[in-house]
Amino acid sequence: MINSFKADWRKLRQRPAVWVLGGIMLTALLLFGYVIPWLQLAFPSANFHPDPGTTLQQMKAALYPINFLKNSLTGVGIIGGILTLILGALVAGGEFNWGTIKTVYTQRPGRLQTLAGQVGVVSVIAAIFAVAFYLVAATASLIIALSDGSAITWPAVIDVFKALGATWLIFESWSLFGIALAYLFRQSAMAIGIGLAYVLAIEGILFRLLSGFNAGWLTTVEKFFLGQNANALIQSFGHTVARGAATAPLISAGQAVTVLALYAIVFAAIASLVVRTRDVT
Amino acid sequence: MANGNVITTHGLTKRYGSSITAVDALDLEVHRGEVFGFLGPNGAGKTTTLRMLLGLIRPTAGSAVVAEHRPGDPKGLRRIGSLVESPAFYPYLSGRENLKIMSDYAGVSHTRVDAALEEVDLADRAKDRFGTYSMGMKQRLAVAAALIKDPEVMILDEPTNGLDPQGVVEMRALIRRLGSGNRTVMLSSHLLNEVQQISDRVAIIRKGKLVAQGTVQELRGESAIVVRVTPVDAARRQLDRMLGAAAVTAVDGTLRLSVDPNKAADINEALVGAGIKVSELRAVERTLEEVFLTLTGEAA
Structure with missing residues (x-):
């Protein structure tokens, strides 16, 4: 497995697509998490009004270092989830697209060792993305606070580690979803297409439409979906700006962590099963 | 192994x-x-x-x-x-x-x-x-x-x-x-x-x-030599004595000799020495391609 890990690390650290995805994630975080909100607040237009129940100063404070974890976590669920799903699909699907899977399988390692190496490297890349994510968020929040002349206060170190762990788990479960899809469909394009369709159509549109029916069974079903649990874990860190009375969360942080970890295990098991049993044609 | x-x-x-x-x-x-x-x-x-x-x-x-x-x-x-x-x-x-x-x-x-x-x-x-x-x-x-x-x-x-x-x-x-x-x-x-x-x-x-x-x-099978000679009967007797009767077969007016093609010069010398006219003498070897086409049924 160590040999497979070394090979995959050498391969993926030089693969442009990996770092392009990371770049898109960080650019999206900077633009939508800091630059555009700061421009809106620093140079408010005549039509600009703070959210109901909040002040302009409260909204600005959301961009300061004390809130950098909560502020950036909102981007982890959707953008981060989609990008790491694409990462997983590209990593596993690329081997089929280029035909390199047969070259690799005939070198030496067993099929499961090859998969384990691949999953290991994707996990490391997910961790690198998570660390980079918060480094960029912390730097941006620091620059904004300094430019506003605000006092610099950071969140507790334990909260930083909790956020890093939660982010890594979310990235990991989505990337393993992408890997499982790529092995099932033996290509990256179909895996990405179906993955995105799932995220947008099932987790996004369908649940939003069905929530209008206010059906109890739907709420129960929702608790076991990947995206809903990722969002629940993110929301467990709280909001940067309090909006109205707090309501009990649908899914607890503990349950979200359990369900996400189970998803990661199930996706890895699906990929293992496919890898073990399928012919390489 | x-x-x-x-x-x-x-x-x-x-x-x-x-x-x-x-x-x-x-x-x-x-x-x-x-x-x-x-x-x-x-x-x-x-x-x-x-x-x-x-x-x-x-x-x-x-x-x-x-x-x-x-x-x-x-x-x-x-x-x-x-x-x-x-x-x-x-x-x-x-x-x-x-x-x-x-x-x-x-x-x-x-x-x-x-x-x-x-x-x-x-x-x-x-x-x-x-x-x-x-x-x-x-x-x-x-x-x-x-x-x-x-x-x-x-x-x-x-x-x-x-x-x-x-x-x-x-x-x-x-x-x-x-x-x-x-x-x-x-x-x-x-x-x-x-x-x-x-x-x-x-x-x-x-x-x-x-x-x-x-x-x-x-x-590819055995290689052979094909000779076209006149008179055929005299040549056959000469070659039977030289190579053994089993190695000599008459085919379409020629004689097919089941011998190593490297013996072509010796055979030619013997026939000419016996007063037999040799108008053709060539080695015959099946190529792997011929064998392949025959075995795979793809020969024309």
């Missing part, structure tokens, strides 16, 4: 669904140190067989042993170098980086990479991206990837595919080098002339079934 076979298959079979039998009860034996040609028309089941030997696909029935292990066993794969169909590497990486990755997978030192690149004459282009390589260079890189393990067995599937004539000549020379010494090379190809020149033994399959297996000489 106590029996001297590096590759053995017994009843190896691959079916797809209930109607397609790609490989049908194949029994093969590849001896240690030989270059073994594996021939068959397109769709005969050559690539499917080689994929089964490498563990890429699982047989429906039968068994195979390659380098003392079942196909796909990492211990066996460590001793096998292979090129299956078209060479496949990471296009965004250089040839050298690709080989380093393959040596990581194989669990061998990177120090072998440069030697392998030298062996296939790719050292000059080792820094260039694989995506920029010509077909011949890609094939040679695939051979280099197989060589970094210093394998006992090499399984090469159509290694001359897509190569220009110069590339074919270079690949043939490379395979000859690879097959020298104790290394065993199993080579599938449809270029019969190539196989005839470099193989010690060959197997021919058709529609998934083995139709012949043996040395090239065995498959």
Whole structure:
């Protein structure tokens, strides 16, 4: 497995697509998490009004270092989830697209060792993305606070580690979803297409439409979906700006962590099963 | 490998669904140190067989042993170098980086990479991206990837595919080098002339079934000399005395002599010395292509 890990690390650290995805994630975080909100607040237009129940100063404070974890976590669920799903699909699907899977399988390692190496490297890349994510968020929040002349206060170190762990788990479960899809469909394009369709159509549109029916069974079903649990874990860190009375969360942080970890295990098991049993044609 | 076979298959079979039998009860034996040609028309089941030997696909029935292990066993794969169909590497990486990755997978030192690149004459282009390589260079890189393990067995599937004539000549020379010494090379190809020149033994399959297996000489059959002489009766008596009656056969006004073609000059001298006029004397040897076309039913 160590040999497979070394090979995959050498391969993926030089693969442009990996770092392009990371770049898109960080650019999206900077633009939508800091630059555009700061421009809106620093140079408010005549039509600009703070959210109901909040002040302009409260909204600005959301961009300061004390809130950098909560502020950036909102981007982890959707953008981060989609990008790491694409990462997983590209990593596993690329081997089929280029035909390199047969070259690799005939070198030496067993099929499961090859998969384990691949999953290991994707996990490391997910961790690198998570660390980079918060480094960029912390730097941006620091620059904004300094430019506003605000006092610099950071969140507790334990909260930083909790956020890093939660982010890594979310990235990991989505990337393993992408890997499982790529092995099932033996290509990256179909895996990405179906993955995105799932995220947008099932987790996004369908649940939003069905929530209008206010059906109890739907709420129960929702608790076991990947995206809903990722969002629940993110929301467990709280909001940067309090909006109205707090309501009990649908899914607890503990349950979200359990369900996400189970998803990661199930996706890895699906990929293992496919890898073990399928012919390489 | 106590029996001297590096590759053995017994009843190896691959079916797809209930109607397609790609490989049908194949029994093969590849001896240690030989270059073994594996021939068959397109769709005969050559690539499917080689994929089964490498563990890429699982047989429906039968068994195979390659380098003392079942196909796909990492211990066996460590001793096998292979090129299956078209060479496949990471296009965004250089040839050298690709080989380093393959040596990581194989669990061998990177120090072998440069030697392998030298062996296939790719050292000059080792820094260039694989995506920029010509077909011949890609094939040679695939051979280099197989060589970094210093394998006992090499399984090469159509290694001359897509190569220009110069590339074919270079690949043939490379395979000859690879097959020298104790290394065993199993080579599938449809270029019969190539196989005839470099193989010690060959197997021919058709529609998934083995139709012949043996040395090239065995498959081509005995070579002979054909003479056109006058008078035929006197010549026949002379040749019966010289070669034995069993070696002389009359065919369409000529005499077919089952002897080594190197004896042509002696035979000519004897006939002329006996006052017999020799208007034609030629060696007759079936080519592997003729044997192949006959056995696979593709002769015109």
